[in-house]
Amino acid sequence: MSNNLQQLAKQLFDSNLSSEIRNPQSAIRNPVHVVYGGADRFSAETSAKFGKLALQSLEKYAPNFVEFANAMWLKGCDTLPIYEDVIAILEFNLIENAEKVKKDNFPAWFAWTIYNRVIEKLKNEPVEDFRIDFEDGYGIRSNEEEDSHAISASNELAKAFQNKILTPFCGFRIKSFQAETYQRAVRTLELFLSNLLEKTNGILPNNFVVTLPKITRAAEIKVLDELLTEFEKQNNLAPNSIKIEIMIETPESVLNIKDLSKTAKNRLVAAHFGAYDYTASFGITAVHQYLKHDVCNFARNVMQIAFSPLGIRLSDSVTTEMPVPIYKGENLSAQQIMENERVVRQAWRLHFNNVNHSLTNGFYQSWDLHPAQLVARYAAVYSFFLESFDEQAARLKRFLDKATKATMSGNQFDDAASANGLLNYFTRAVSCGALTRSEVLEATSLTVEELNSGSFAKIMEGRN
Numbered sequence: 255m256s257n258n259l260q261q262l263a264k265q266l267f268d269s270n271l272s273s274e275i276r277n278p279q280s281a282i283r284n285p286v287h288v289v290y291g292g293a294d295r296f297s298a299e300t301s302a303k304f305g306k307l308a309l310q311s312l313e314k315y316a317p318n319f320v321e322f323a324n325a326m327w328l329k330g331c332d333t334l335p336i337y338e339d340v341i342a343i344l345e346f347n348l349i350e351n352a353e354k355v356k357k358d359n360f361p362a363w364f365a366w367t368i369y370n371r372v373i374e375k376l377k378n379e380p381v382e383d384f385r386i387d388f389e390d391g392y393g394i395r396s397n398e399e400e401d402s403h404a405i406s407a408s409n410e411l412a413k414a415f416q417n418k419i420l421t422p423f424c425g426f427r428i429k430s431f432q433a434e435t436y437q438r439a440v441r442t443l444e445l446f447l448s449n450l451l452e453k454t455n456g457i458l459p460n461n462f463v464v465t466l467p468k469i470t471r472a473a474e475i476k477v478l479d480e481l482l483t484e485f486e487k488q489n490n491l492a493p494n495s496i497k498i499e500i501m502i503e504t505p506e507s508v509l510n511i512k513d514l515s516k517t518a519k520n521r522l523v524a525a526h527f528g529a530y531d532y533t534a535s536f537g538i539t540a541v542h543q544y545l546k547h548d549v550c551n552f553a554r555n556v557m558q559i560a561f562s563p564l565g566i567r568l569s570d571s572v573t574t575e576m577p578v579p580i581y582k583g584e585n586l587s588a589q590q591i592m593e594n595e596r597v598v599r600q601a602w603r604l605h606f607n608n609v610n611h612s613l614t615n616g617f618y619q620s621w622d623l624h625p626a627q628l629v630a631r632y633a634a635v636y637s638f639f640l641e642s643f644d645e646q647a648a649r650l651k652r653f654l655d656k657a658t659k660a661t662m663s664g665n666q667f668d669d670a671a672s673a674n675g676l677l678n679y680f681t682r683a684v685s686c687g688a689l690t691r692s693e694v695l696e697a698t699s700l701t702v703e704e705l706n707s708g709s710f711a712k713i714m715e716g717r718n
Contacts, residue, residue, distance in 0.1 A: 282708070283685045284567055285383035285423045286635050288526070289622045292392045293400075293407040293426070296384075298414035301421050305380030307625035309373070311577065315598045316369075316629070319345070323365035325599040326606045326633045329641060330361025368640060372632045375687045380628055382686070383423035383619070386411065388442050389430070389467050391623075400438065404445040412453030425463035425499065431474040440481065447496070451489055458491070463499040463523060468531065470506035472513040479518035494520045503528025505535055508553050511560040525561050526621075527554060529571035545571055545608050551615075558616060570612035570620035577601035577626040602630040609634035618682060632687075639679070639688035647697035650676045654699065657714050673710040681708055 291300060316322035320341050323331035335341050348355050348366045356363035386407050388400065395403075407426070414420040428442050429435040443464065451458070466478055475498065482496045498521040500514065501507075507514060515522075529550050533543040544550075550571070557568055578601070579594035586594070605627050612620045613635070622631055653673040680698065683689040684705070694705060704713045 283422065284682060285619055286682075286686045287381075287619060287622050287628075287631055288383040288385050288423070288569060289381050290385045290387050290391050290427070290572075291623075293386050293388050293403045294392065296386045296407045296410055298410045298417060298419060300410075301381040301384060301414075302419070304625040304628060305376045308376045308380060308628040311598065311626035312373070312376070312629045315577075315595050315602075319362075319366040319369035322369045322372075322633070323361070325602055326630065326637070327603060328361070328365050328368065328633070328637055330364060333361050334365065364637070364640060368633060368636045371636055371687055372629065375632050376628060379422075379687070380625075381421045383461075384421045385424075385465055386426040388439075389427050391427075397438070397441070400442060401445060404442045405449050408446045408450040409453060411459070412450055415454055415457075415459050420459055423461040423463075424459055425465055425497075427465035427467060427501075430468035431466065431477060432468060432470075443481065444485070447485060448489075451491075456489065456491070458495055461497075463497045465499040465501065465526070467501040467528070468504055469500055469502070469514065470504050470510070472510060472517040475500060475514060475517040475522070479521055482521065497521050497523045499524040499526060501526050501528050502553065502557055503531040505532070508532075508556050511556055515560045515564060515566070519564070522566060524567040524569060525557055526569040527557060527571045527617075530574065545573070546611060554615065554617065562616075567619065568617050570608075570617040572621035572623060573601075573605040573608045573627065574623075575601045575604050576624045577605070577630070578624065598626065602626075602633075605630040606634045610638060613638045635686060636688040639683040639686075643683075643689060643693075644697070646676055646679055647694070650680070650698050650700075653710075654713075654717075657710075677705075677708065677710050677713075681705065 289304065297303075312322070316325045318341060320331075320334045320336070322328075323334055335344060344355075344359075344362055345366065348363065352363060352367070355366075388404070392400075392403075411420070411424065411426075426446055429439040431439060447464075464478065464482070466474065469475065478498060482498070483493065485491075486493060486495055498518055500522065502511070502514075502525055514525075527550070529545050529547075530543050532553060533547060533549060536549060538547070538549070554568075554570065561568055577598040580597055581590040581594055609620060609631060612618075622628060650673065653669060653676065656669070657673065680689070680694045680700075684691050684694055691702070691705070694700065695702065698705075700713070704716070707713060707716075
């Protein structure tokens with residue numbers, strides 16, 4: 255191609271194409287869940303409290319790695335021992351030489367590793383993303399009451415920020431911009447943001463978003479974008495500092511999804527699916543409203559088509575059955591204790607399966623509502639990554655070898671997209687605690703810099 259054609263091509267690309275393309279931000283950490291909680295109950299210690307309550311539930315209803323495996327139906331759980339003395343010996347061997355046990359008894363290593371990493375996660379970082387909720391998880395209240403909670407919740411968020419105990423991702427969900435609630439939504443938006451910035455000396459937390467629910471038209475996103483633009487000007491914030499997250503939970507939002515994806519594209523960072531509002535809008539009765547329903551699968555596929563190429567993070571919906579015991583108190587009968595265990599484990603298993611379904615279909619984030627759900631959340635996420643770790647590591651090494659040989663021989667390596675998908679797999683696994691960085695580096699032959707790059711093309715450029 256001549257220089258003139260190259261220059262013309264660049265001009266044509268810049269003017270017609272480049273503004274429509276946003277590369278996926280694979281090197282940036284993505285949360286594996288979002289916890290929604292009412293604004294009236296939020297405090298700076300909410301995340302730590304969730305972790306403690308989750309650990310209590312784990313200790314009570316899955317006191318060792320075998321019970322844990324049976325509760326979640328982890329792969330190979332039916333081969334694990336049932337007697338406590340045998341379990342104790344097996345655990346001792348795992349502590350002494352986990353790799354040897356892995357070769358001889360993979361199900362035991364698998365369950366034990368996940369169990370201990372879940373415990374570590376619940377102790378150190380139980381919540382990755384929290385959404386302070388002024389919508390469905392909060393309800394309709396008097397203006398005076400919501401005003402007071404907008405102030406108190408933003409005070410608590412600022413306190414967590416100042417004390418360095420804030421979750422890695424955070425934000426708040428306002429009411430919808432429908433005619434009945436838009437004035438209340440805007441009032442809460444302004445009160446929350448103004449008070450937050452006042453308490454943090456004008457600094458926004460990292461990965462902070464405003465969530466807009468029940469969208470039917472792109473105009474609603476545009477209005478929020480313009481309101482935030484004006485707020486940023488008034489408060490000396492850089493343009494597009496405050497990011498937007500949208501809820502896909504109406505038929506109209508799916509129908510208009512192409513327009514939604516183009517609106518506020520410099521602010522829009524995430525789209526969350528609301529399965530229960532969505533299925534209800536079709537007249538589907540409560541007994542049939544579940545995440546694997548065909549109408550939900552269709553909506554998620556449309557979301558992926560519209561948002562994934564733009565690098566917009568996608569989140570699946572919620573499991574509504576909570577792992578909560580039926581009977582309370584200390585003096586329970588044996589039958590009541592057994593029934594409590596059955597109910598909690600049944601809810602864990604449902605949540606585990608829903609999370610796994612989301613993961614296998616490319617939704618790496620979904621909702622949690624209750625502290626005890628975190629047990630099943632991390633069990634599902636960690637088993638998803640650990641189960642295929644060895645296979646995926648070997649596959650990535652083959653890609654690296656193949657790409658190096660192709661470069662050296664002058665041929666073109668044509669599996670870059672697959673290789674980048676594998677790289678994303680490992681960066682996600684490390685960031686959430688499913689795998690350690692050293693495990694990944696040793697198994698794949700990557701360097702720290704290569705793993706952090708998030709780009710297979712950059713890795714090959716550096717190596718060659």
